[in-house]
Amino acid sequence: MVTKRGKQVHLDELPIESRTFLKLFWRQLKRSPLALASLFVLTVLYAMMILAPWISNTIAYDPKATQSSYVGRISGEHPQVNEPPSADHWFGTDHLGRDLFSRIVWGSRISLNIGLFVALVSILIGVSLGAVSGLHGGWIDSLIGRFTDVVLNFPFFFFAITIVTVLKPSFWNIVWAIALLSWTTICRIVRANILSLREQEFFLAAKSIGAGTVRIILRHLIPNTMAPIIVNATLTVAGAILAEAGLSYLGLGVQPPTPSWGNILFDGKQYFPQDFWYTFIPGLFIFITVMCINFLGDGLRDALDPKLSSEG
Amino acid sequence: MLNYIIRRTLILIPTLIVTTFIIYAIVVWTPGNPIAVFEDPSHPLSQLEKEKLIEKYGLDKPWYVQYSNWAVLFAQGDMGRSFQWSSAVWPLIRGRIWATVQLTGLALILAFIIAIPIGMISALKQYSLLDNVITAFAFFGISMPNFWFGLLLIYGFAVTLNLFPVSGMNTVPEPSASWGFLLDRLHHLVLPVIVLSTASIAGFTRYMRSQVLEIMRAEYIDTARAKGLSARVVNGKHILKNAMLPLVTLLGLSLPFIVSGALIIEQVFGWPGLGRFFYTAALGRDYPVIMGILTLTAIVTLLGNFLADISYAIVDPRIRYD
Numbered sequence: 001m002v003t004k005r006g007k008q009v010h011l012d013e014l015p016i017e018s019r020t021f022l023k024l025f026w027r028q029l030k031r032s033p034l035a036l037a038s039l040f041v042l043t044v045l046y047a048m049m050i051l052a053p054w055i056s057n058t059i060a061y062d063p064k065a066t067q068s069s070y071v072g073r074i075s076g077e078h079p080q081v082n083e084p085p086s087a088d089h090w091f092g093t094d095h096l097g098r099d100l101f102s103r104i105v106w107g108s109r110i111s112l113n114i115g116l117f118v119a120l121v122s123i124l125i126g127v128s129l130g131a132v133s134g135l136h137g138g139w140i141d142s143l144i145g146r147f148t149d150v151v152l153n154f155p156f157f158f159f160a161i162t163i164v165t166v167l168k169p170s171f172w173n174i175v176w177a178i179a180l181l182s183w184t185t186i187c188r189i190v191r192a193n194i195l196s197l198r199e200q201e202f203f204l205a206a207k208s209i210g211a212g213t214v215r216i217i218l219r220h221l222i223p224n225t226m227a228p229i230i231v232n233a234t235l236t237v238a239g240a241i242l243a244e245a246g247l248s249y250l251g252l253g254v255q256p257p258t259p260s261w262g263n264i265l266f267d268g269k270q271y272f273p274q275d276f277w278y279t280f281i282p283g284l285f286i287f288i289t290v291m292c293i294n295f296l297g298d299g300l301r302d303a304l305d306p307k308l309s310s311e312g
Numbered sequence: 313m314l315n316y317i318i319r320r321t322l323i324l325i326p327t328l329i330v331t332t333f334i335i336y337a338i339v340v341w342t343p344g345n346p347i348a349v350f351e352d353p354s355h356p357l358s359q360l361e362k363e364k365l366i367e368k369y370g371l372d373k374p375w376y377v378q379y380s381n382w383a384v385l386f387a388q389g390d391m392g393r394s395f396q397w398s399s400a401v402w403p404l405i406r407g408r409i410w411a412t413v414q415l416t417g418l419a420l421i422l423a424f425i426i427a428i429p430i431g432m433i434s435a436l437k438q439y440s441l442l443d444n445v446i447t448a449f450a451f452f453g454i455s456m457p458n459f460w461f462g463l464l465l466i467y468g469f470a471v472t473l474n475l476f477p478v479s480g481m482n483t484v485p486e487p488s489a490s491w492g493f494l495l496d497r498l499h500h501l502v503l504p505v506i507v508l509s510t511a512s513i514a515g516f517t518r519y520m521r522s523q524v525l526e527i528m529r530a531e532y533i534d535t536a537r538a539k540g541l542s543a544r545v546v547n548g549k550h551i552l553k554n555a556m557l558p559l560v561t562l563l564g565l566s567l568p569f570i571v572s573g574a575l576i577i578e579q580v581f582g583w584p585g586l587g588r589f590f591y592t593a594a595l596g597r598d599y600p601v602i603m604g605i606l607t608l609t610a611i612v613t614l615l616g617n618f619l620a621d622i623s624y625a626i627v628d629p630r631i632r633y634d
Contacts, residue, residue, distance in 0.1 A: 146323075146326075146327065146330075147330075149327055149617075150327055150330050150331050150334065152613070152617075153327065153331045153610045153613045153614055154331070154335070154606075154610065155568060155571070155572040155606065155609040155610070155613065156572075157572065157575045157576065157587075158572055158575065158590055158605065158606055158609060159335075159606070161575075161590070161591065161594050162335075162338065162339060162594055162602060162606065163338065165594045165595060165597070166338065166339065166597075238455070242455075242457055245457050245459075245460075246457065246458075246459065246576050249457075249459045249576060249579070250576065250579060250591060265460070269463075272463060272466075272467070273466065273467050273471045276467055279460070279463055280463075280464075283457055283460030283463070283464075286457050286460065287455060287456050287457060287460065290455040290456075290457070291451055291452065291455035291456075293455075294451055294454060294455050295451060298451075
């Protein structure tokens with residue numbers, strides 16, 4: 001007999017629920033209000049990114065309409081250059097008279113996507129190198145280990161700036177520049193995990209029934225190291241968004257006229273401190289996004305790894 | 313132990329060679345014409361002049377000769393000559409490192425002084441209101457784009473309240489009295505040091521907190537309590553001392569921060585340090601300067617990791633390296 005919702009029930013009467021990875025994970029995550037709130041904010045931000053064309057067509061302005069090209073749609077009045085936030089232009093207008101709210105909405109496409117792509121590329125490089133390293137061992141392991149050390153020696157911003165200036169700042173060059181410096185942690189985690197997993201019996205069992213290396217990696221080893229990979233990928237997204245913003249602040253982000261939160265801030269910097277809101281608003285978006293991702297990452301770590309649940 | 317140190321030292325050199333080789337490959341051999349730097353659009357170079365420049369900078373030689381020439385000179389302390397400044401690279405760098413170190417060194421010291429007690433308190437009072445507040449601040453600090461934080465501080469404390477200077481290292485003209493000079497410099501340091509230390513404080517606090525939490529669960533702490541030692545002795549002697557051990561590693565790993573940590577903040581506060589110098593060099597494709605600074609930071613990083621490992625092995629007798 002067990003107690004369920006205050007009633008005594010026989011064990012056999014309890015419904016059998018299968019606990020998939022996702023369900024377990026959701027159950028844990030629900031306990032952390034901060035992580036849930038962050039997940040909600042991030043969902044809104046990503047929805048905004050996907051709905052950008054619709055938003056600028058219906059409730060905001062065309063992000064490309066400058067003061068001179070502007071045809072009034074809501075109020076019929078010509079917007080001014082560097083207009084402070086108002087009911088008409090929620091975040092004000094920029095130095096060319098473009099609606100800043102609309103540019104922030106469109107800018108999320110660059111900032112949020114760079115985070116995602118950097119994480120994807122880092123996982124791809126980190127997991128494959130880490131898996132090969134841990135599984136193969138021997139000289140390949142040492143080679144990859146030394147190579148990881150070398151990459152860890154590159155000073156992050158100095159190196160990213162070098163790559164971006166030498167190759168020209170574009171979306172993909174920025175993704176590559178950041179990703180090539182971000183895969184090392186994932187690689188080390190995967191390697192260490194695989195080293196301990198290969199000592200366990202299920203690994204031997206899989207091998208003894210003749211499973212190939214690729215199958216063992218994909219079906220047995222990777223799923224078992226999923227938790228730390230996901231947590232680390234989350235932190236990589238946050239780091240990449242900050243790095244892109246930093247590069248943009250130096251004028252080495254995605255180039256205008258494409259808006260990104262970073263290059264809006266870069267433009268606004270010329271009108272600092274008179275038009276303070278111009279730099280404040282894009283920075284606030286970067287800050288909130290990165291903070292939510294960090295909270296979510298922390299919640300995920302607690303949810304996915306019971307051993308760590310009380311630690312920092 | 314000695315064996316371990318020797319082995320670690322021997323690995324340093326090949327690692328450095330591979331690191332500089334990759335950096336060299338990326339900086340110098342990327343598509344694009346390295347002598348384009350000298351090209352004045354209104355005054356195109358003649359074929360002869362181009363050939364002379366190519367020869368002067370050794371660009372006509374095969375890649376391995378180019379790299380080994382550079383590496384041999386570097387090993388002798390010669391970083392080459394800057395394209396932009398027509399001067400040797402090292403004196404240019406040396407002049408700017410000091411400015412950067414004042415900024416980053418102070419920020420790092422401040423971070424350690426603040427983060428150790430805060431992280432400790434946060435762990436001792438786990439899940440209390442205080443712990444939650446500290447944790448929230450730590451997340452703020454980690455997530456804030458530091459240049460934006462810098463702009464906020466400038467707006468609040470320099471522009472609106474007029475308490476601190478907006479940018480630069482000193483008031484112009486510089487105060488002549490040595491005391492006045494020092495105070496003036498400190499006055500200029502306040503805002504950038506706050507910005508720089510914030511992220512480090514946040515990170516170190518989290519680190520310290522998890523260290524202390526882990527140690528609190530150790531059996532020797534239970535033993536100490538069971539012996540009837542006061543909370544003060546247990547916290548101060550048993551927990552704090554053991555939690556400080558890994559900070560030695562953290563100190564070593566923070567070493568590269570001293571050289572390369574302030575790049576963007578120097579830009580924000582108009583601080584004439586190494587980061588700003590690097591930025592101008594990168595924009596101007598001043599290869600010798602870029603190579604010099606990147607290699608220097610790589611050396612500092614390597615040394616930092618090396619010192620972290622060695623000192624950890626020395627302070628913690630439990631670690632055996634054979």
